[in-house]
Amino acid sequence: MRVERFENKVVIVTGAAQGIGRAVALQMAAEKAILVLVDRSEIVAEVAEEALTAGAIDVHIINADLELYAGACKAMDAAVSHFGRIDILVNNVGGTIWAKPYEAYEEGQIEAEIRRSLFPTLWCCHAVLAQMQKQQRGVIVNVSSLATRSLNRVPYAAAKGGVNAMTVCMAFENAKHGIRVNAVAPGGTDVGERRIPRNNETMSQQEKEWYQAIVDQTIDSTFMKRYSFPEEQANAILFLASDEASYITGAVLPVGGGYQG
Numbered sequence: 306m307r308v309e310r311f312e313n314k315v316v317i318v319t320g321a322a323q324g325i326g327r328a329v330a331l332q333m334a335a336e337k338a339i340l341v342l343v344d345r346s347e348i349v350a351e352v353a354e355e356a357l358t359a360g361a362i363d364v365h366i367i368n369a370d371l372e373l374y375a376g377a378c379k380a381m382d383a384a385v386s387h388f389g390r391i392d393i394l395v396n397n398v399g400g401t402i403w404a405k406p407y408e409a410y411e412e413g414q415i416e417a418e419i420r421r422s423l424f425p426t427l428w429c430c431h432a433v434l435a436q437m438q439k440q441q442r443g444v445i446v447n448v449s450s451l452a453t454r455s456l457n458r459v460p461y462a463a464a465k466g467g468v469n470a471m472t473v474c475m476a477f478e479n480a481k482h483g484i485r486v487n488a489v490a491p492g493g494t495d496v497g498e499r500r501i502p503r504n505n506e507t508m509s510q511q512e513k514e515w516y517q518a519i520v521d522q523t524i525d526s527t528f529m530k531r532y533s534f535p536e537e538q539a540n541a542i543l544f545l546a547s548d549e550a551s552y553i554t555g556a557v558l559p560v561g562g563g564y565q566g
Contacts, residue, residue: 310547312337313362315388317380319371319429320398322349324496325448328535329395329542334361336543341384341391343367345376348500363388371398372420377428385436393546394433397448398425399464402504404516407459418460422450423467430475430486438482446545447472447488448538451559451566456522457515465490469557476555485554487545492561493523495532528563 316333320326321342330342334356342349342356345368353364367383369376384391399422403414410418426447437443449472450465452458469488476486508516524530541560544550559565 309336310543310549311393313339314392315339315341315384315390316393316395316546317341317343317384317391317429317433318395318397319343319380319425321352322346323352323500324397324400325491325494325535325538325542326395326397327352327355328539329397330356331359332536332539332543334359334364336360337362339388340364341367341380341388343369343371343380345370371425371429374428374432377425377432381429381432381436390440391433391436391443393444393446394429395446395448395542395546396426396429396468398429399423399448399450399468401452401458401461401519403512404457404519405512406457406515409515410460415460419464422461422464426468427471430471434479434484437484438479440483442483443485444546445475445484445486446542447486448542449488449490449557451490451492451526451561451564453490454566456518458519472557473555480554485550487550487553487555488557489538489541489545490557490559490561490566491533491538492527492559492564493520493532494535494538496535526564527561531562533560533562 316338318330321330322344339362353366356364365387367380369380447468449468453462453466472488
């Protein structure tokens with residue numbers, strides 16, 4: 306008999322338009338969740354249709370820029386207004402924008418990497434806490450990365466290291482409120498061709514070589530010598546979000562084919 310761990314749970318998934326976020330949304334939908342899908346891209350509406358077909362009880366779409374605190378507040382407030390509560394928050398926004406040795410980054414690129422891969426999680430956690438504390442229950446799963454030990458991604462690594470640290474600190478502060486906070490740290494994940502590119506720049510030959518170094522290092526570091534699939538990352542996220550992980554908080558779970566980061 307199929308276990309539907311998220312039946313009638315109100316689940317917010319950020320960055321739901323593609324990749325790991327989409328996989329989380331569809332797997333939550335198959336277990337009868339009530340979904341709030343947040344993304345700044347309009348194509349999240351397509352994922353909402355897929356989720357309804359997959360079995361979601363209800364799906365609400367919020368278009369918001371989560372790199373801004375106002376966007377995070379908009380998303381959390383809309384979820385509470387629409388469904389009256391927030392049971393689970395999956396913070397999935399982030400991703401490497403450029404790949405190069407640290408000295409080759411420009412000032413603006415460093416700031417952009419931090420805005421993309423740290424601030425959406427910081428802002429959404431801050432915006433959701435008042436509601437979860439009021440409820441005296443809730444689950445937060447942050448999506449970090451094993452790239453905290455990687456080549457050619459120092460700003461991204463700094464951002465995801467921040468996600469790891471805030472996960473543990475928030476878990477410590479909020480256990481008394483019945484709130485669990487954990488993170489999944491994915492290794493390399495094959496999401497196919499991105500419909501929304503990380504940046505719109507054409508890579509030079511040097512930049513292609515720097516990026517290939519990331520791919521080679523990622524595969525070489527894994528025991529299984531391959532990238533993961535988004536669904537494999539989603540499996541770990543759903544476990545930490547479920548009541549099966551009721552005695553787990555403050556953990557950062559590496560999902561990297563054996564590589565621990």
